[in-house]
Amino acid sequence: MTKFFTGILLVSVLLSCKAGFGQTVAPPAAGPQNGPNEKAIRAYYTAYEKKDWSVMEQILADGFTFTSPIDDHIDLKAYKERCWPNAYKTKRFDVDRLVINGNDAFVTYNGWTTDGKLFRNTEYFKMKDGKIMSNECFFGSGVNFPNSGK
């Protein structure tokens, strides 16, 4: 059983780190919110689309953290090690909803792995001076959640 749990955990780590990584980015799904914060958030996804870490470094604020049900405020170094390589395992990324209020934003997306599996998550961004201070990923249906049956 321990081995089984470990297996789930490893899969989950890989999948959670894929949050926002895609080869294509859908057009804007929400209204006129084209300020610097939305640009940075969309650049975050574009960075993964193009596998361009230098873009990512430009839009992440000092002290950036990434959180998910299985990542507790990991820093930039851990994020690059654990998450960045997963860009190559994501086929497509469609933004379903993007809403921004000041320095807070939510993005809900449908992601598709290279083998056609869905992962649907909501990410909560905190912004500072036009850069991303933190990203907290909440798991919806799909392969991120072990028992969703998808």
Place this chain on the structure above:
Amino acid sequence: MTKFFTGILLVGFALASQAGFAQTITGQTALLENTPKGKIIKAWYTAWEKNDWNLMTQILASGFTFSSPVDDHIKINAVKEKCWPNAGKIKTVDVQQVIMNGDAVFVIANGYTTAGKFLRNCDYFTIKDGEIMTYECFFGPGINYPNNSAK
């Protein structure tokens, strides 16, 4: 293994269905109290808090669906059957963040069960003509996620 999965699934249903059920609601509730859409969302939490199914039926649109990682667009009858009996098992809900835009309302809330277990969810509502059309629960850390059961 099948039995194990089923066990997790059942726990998942129970927990997912508890989303938003509370005996107390604290935190950033001003938006929920001072805007038309916010009042509808507040009524959602209040209905769970007070176990008021009549109030719930007043704020849900025709065709309402409830989703979570383990609930795929279930309808109102299934919500009442699966979820409603869990009302009262969440002791507190602390609203951390609310953003509204168009028909969308996002809420992040921390909760503690009556047994003292932690959960943190992101609730995504869509509103149509003053009623809740869809509810979708996204799981953060805590008991909703199988490998975080120790939290």
